[in-house]
Amino acid sequence: MTSQAAGTPVQHPLPDDAALRRIQRRVVGSMLLVQAVFALVFAMTGPIVSLIAEDMTGSTREAGFAQALILCGGVLFSLPLAALSTKRGRRAGISTGYLTGAGGAALVVVSASVASYPLLLVGAVGVGAALSAGFQARFAVTDLADNDRIGRSMGILSWSSIAGSVVGPPLAGGVEQLGAGRLAEFTAPFAAVAVGLAVAGLLVLVTLRPDPLLLARSMGREQVRERPNTRVALTASLRSPLIRQGIAVVVTVHTAMIALMNMAPIHLSHGAATLTSIGLVIGVHTASMYLPGPLVGYLSDRIGPYPLLVTSLGVMAMAAVVLAMSPEGHTVLVGLGLALLGAGWSAGYLAGSVLVTSAAQGQLRTMAQGAADFLVQLAAALGALLAGVIAAALGYDGLAIAWFVVIVALLIRIVTRRPAVPPAETADGTAPAKEPSGHGSRA
Known part of the structure; x- marks a missing residue:
């Protein structure tokens, strides 16, 4: 499948109803996998970044500020990622958010090794991009859904957050033990966050094909x-x-x-x-x-x-x-x-x-x-x-x-x-x- 230009409707024979249902099931399956990986690692971000900041500065206030900046990063990136998806499709918007979040998590790890609180804050904002991508993912499963199945598509995706929310926080302790002596204190979980978000971004690029938003435009569902x-x-x-x-x-x-x-x-x-x-x-x-x-x-x-x-x-x-x-x-x-x-x-x-x-x-x-x-x-x-x-x-x-x-x-x-x-x-x-x-x- 090819496209003439980034963000323009793809040129190919339109799928029949049976083929469209198969594509929609593949989109939902892809996003379930991606969101499970995202939820698993992202559940560690807020508590751990607070611990890193407090260890670095000795201040509870600075620790809370670092955690709040992850939420602020989500606000900052929400509209740009939506605009990117509008122009180039869901794969571009969601993967960019996860990969930016991976880069932000890596910056948090580096900031602890060089004891730079400002660099930690920049990394926390970058991690917020992944939060925006996670929000946008629930809409990706609706692009090809019939109007009478939009709710079911979103509802199924919500289950992907269960495992991550339950397993993620306890997992941080085990990951920290594995990184003991190799990385600065509390940063091993954030290294795992960086890897997990990078995996989530790459999974979007590899598995979210065809792009549901661009295909929807080809079918006349979203006229641009x-x-x-x-x-x-x-x-x-x-x-x-x-x-x-x-x-x-x-x-x-x-x-x-x-x-x-x-x-x-x-x-x-x-x-x-x-x-x-x-x-x-x-x-x-x-x-x-x-x-x-x-x-x-x-x-x-x-x-x-x-x-x-x-x-x-x-x-x-x-x-x-x-x-x-x-x-x-x-x-x-x-x-x-x-x-x-x-x-x-x-x-x-x-x-x-x-x-x-x-x-x-x-x-x-x-x-x-x-x-x-x-x-x-x-x-x-x-x-x-x-x-x-x-x-x-x-x-x-x-x-x-x-x-x-x-x-x-x-x-x-x-x-x-x-x-x-x-x-x-x-x-x-x-x-x-x-x-x-x-x-x-x-x-």
Whole structure:
């Protein structure tokens, strides 16, 4: 298969339905493998970069800043990687993010060997590019999916994060022991991160063929009439009530989950909770985030994203109430609250992403997805920074109550002001190739 120019539709006979289904299965299988590798190594980045920074500077504040810069790097790279995918296809955008992240992880290792904190910060920002690539991967499996199977494609991909989230953190200790005496303290896991992200990037280049986005353009699913412009694309995307609704829910549930989950171990440690019980509670939370993915995706396709958006916000509000009522160190109540938080996140994050993808037909779909990722990561970074400040001033219960108010306010707005947009009114003003199935655009 050949292409005439980078980012232009490939020239080849269009696949029939059976061939297209085989290609889509191959795309999903490829991204499952890639995301499993990514999740496995990326789970080590945040805690380990903090340890490296603290060992280098002796400052807890500097350690937290280095960890936050990984999130900031995700924000910085989200729109450029989306633009690159729009121009040259998913292989270019996603692989560039992972390979840039590998380079950033290598810089972190080098920074420790030369004791350079500024170089560590540059490396942390570079690692954030891999985070953006991981966000974009969930959209790659939707490029060739039928509109009534977008949710299922995303939901299946969510399972790839389970193994990495569970195995990744404990794996760091074993990797550190292997590197003892050969590398600076705490850097062996980051060397493994660099190798793993490089492998993920190369796997994208090798296995993601044909490129799903370029093939979709060849089939007329995404018409590109002119070179994409980030500012114009963002403005046009956010003009759509459906896209705004999807992004609002994704941003809210993700930021609330990050804020409440990050502060939960501290809330537990102030009581009688042991490190083992804290780890078990976080494990339950992680499982509740990713295990429901395929079911949520299936329901998004069958009944539409809108009921799931409402349900997710309701569950998140319940989670905030439970967490606000939980005493310090009470593993049962905190565990229940975090389980509800994870389930609400799963429903809202996936259904909101499905809504953005379904509504943003035409040439701006990829940039609308990039806008969602940019805003999600920006809000998550700010939420993570503010969570500690709010918890210090108002306590963990005050943080939970604050998020309850935000979540309920958005829930009321969505229930009372449900968008009613004709199917032909998409983000770029063009009619979709196929009407989205049950995405909640009808009043």
